[in-house]
Amino acid sequence: MLDYDAEAAHYDATRGGVPRAEAAAEAVLKLVPATARTLLDLGCGTGSVTQRLNRPGLRVHGADAAYGMASIAAGRVGPRIVLADVRQLPFRSGVLDAVTAVWLLHLGRRIAPQFVVAEAARVLKPGGVFITTVDKDAAHDVGSDIDALLTPHRTGTPSDRADLIESYAARHGLAPVAKARFTGHGQGRTPLAAADAVRRGRFASWLTLAGPPAEQLAAALAALPDPDRPRAAPEYRLLALRKE
Secondary structure, eight states, X not given: OOOHHHHGGGTGGGTTHHHXXXXXXXXXXXXXXXXXXXXXXXTOTTSTTGGXXXXXXXXXXXXXXXXXXXXXXHHHHOTTEEEOOTTSOSXXXXXXXXXXXXXXXXXXXXXXXXXXXXXXXXXXXEEEEEEEEEOHHHHHOXXXXXXXXXXXGBOSOOTTOHHHXXXXXXXXXXXXXXXXXXXXXXXXXXXXXXXXXXXXXXXXXTBOOOHHHHHHHHHHHHXXXXXXXXXXXXXXXXXXXXXX
16 A cells, blocks of 8 residues: 555556646536535645646645645645545535535545545535545546556455445435536556556555466566557546435
8 A cells, every 4th residue: 555655756647647636627527516615625635636727716625634634735835734534524404505526535545435425415414515536546548558458457346436425425415416527637647657567566445466476467568559549538427426
């Protein structure tokens, strides 16, 4: 698993930078009701998306559990960034108009998505919306030669699978109201990057290989044609759920 404090300094540069953040923020804002006045971005990381969730009359907050990430976010967004476990938020119940979670719920082993969804529902006002990315791993399967090698080794159920998130949400009075998509600019994988990820265990949420089998897969990935050429960028999915 990633050490997000150690990753903070170069996280944005390895995750598509400004183009990806702009695409995400634009798509999220289209799902935020025009009447919303307060928004909390869960797992805000470095604040690259959070700082772009701005429009007149909308007060934006962010929360992240990693000090390194939250420190960078605070430099971008200001004092409305809090260091907090997203499963135990320092907000009263029923005080926010919108809660967002971009590239968060797929981290199932770290955060237990059902508890994150419950907290989002708790802090939302009636009529408020929870907006989250879903099916992140599936989005990265673009049908490339890289995916042809990785797919046989996928295992388990993704923690951010849309139907699971909708089921968690239903327990807390949240119902689906809208969907959107955006391009993950800069996130098209290269064979060499995929090989490195396998060796480092970066696919831990769905790839169980280790030792010699992992090295064999990494070698096969590195041997693909054009090893430095990025394959197609993923198309991420957003789901908006309204609190009854």
